[in-house]
Amino acid sequence: MQLPQIRLQSTFAKIAIHTTPPVQEIKQPPAELEITQPPAQLTMETTPSKLTIDQTKAWEDMDLKHIFRRIEEFAQKGYEDWLEGIARVSRQGDELMRIEDGGQPLVEQAKENSDKPMYEFNIGWIPSLFSVKTNFEPAKVHIDVKVHKPMVQAKANKPIIHYTPGKVNVDLAQRNSLKIDFVNIGNQVEISV
Structure with missing residues (x-):
């Protein structure tokens, strides 16, 4: 069925x-940047060092004197000897003036005037200690720096956006x-x- x-x-x-x-496309142009840096101004002033060595005393100690120094010493020595001679002659004249006081002024004066003086002798070619004088003035440096700040000019660019929905x-x-x-x-x- x-x-x-x-x-x-x-x-x-x-x-x-x-x-x-x-x-979506995004492009970011870089910023436009200008930096100007003027160079620094540097000024230096230097006073040079100075070394002074004075060995005049050392040369004089070794009897190696400058002619002007010798003339000066001889003139001083002659003046002192002249004064001593005047004093001696004056003293001897006073002694002779008082001959009646006794003594033997003529004999003593003859002996005094005839005796040669005793000279001292020493080693003459070694200068004395610290006879060479030194003086040192160090150099001086003055530095002047004038710094200029950088000049920055920046321009930011907006992003470029393209969007297709x-x-x-x-x-x-x-x-x-x-x-x-x-x-x-x-x-x-x-x-x-």
Whole structure:
């Protein structure tokens, strides 16, 4: 026996989605920068060092004197000897003036005037200690620096932005459907759907 059947055949709807992704471009131009640095001004003043060595005393100690020094010493020595001679002659004249006081002034004066003086002798070519005098003045340096500040000029550039928005297209790729079939119904059944 064949039973009546209802056959249903359905298809679902299909949606087609097409997307175009967004595009964003960002370009950042570098900043325009100008830096000017004037050079520093440097001024230096130097006073040179000075070394003074005076060995006059050492040469004099070795009896190697300058002619002007010798003339000066001889003049001083002659003047002193002259004064001593005047004093001696004056003293001897006073002694002779008082000859009546006794004594033997003539004999003593003859002996005094005839005796040669005793001279001292010493090693003459070794200078005395610290006879060479030195004086040192160190150098002086004066440095003057004038610094100039840098001049900076900066111009910032804005970023360049290009944006293309994305797109979404939604379409119906397949419509839904329902197909109904009746099998083994015959003529007796009224069909209405």
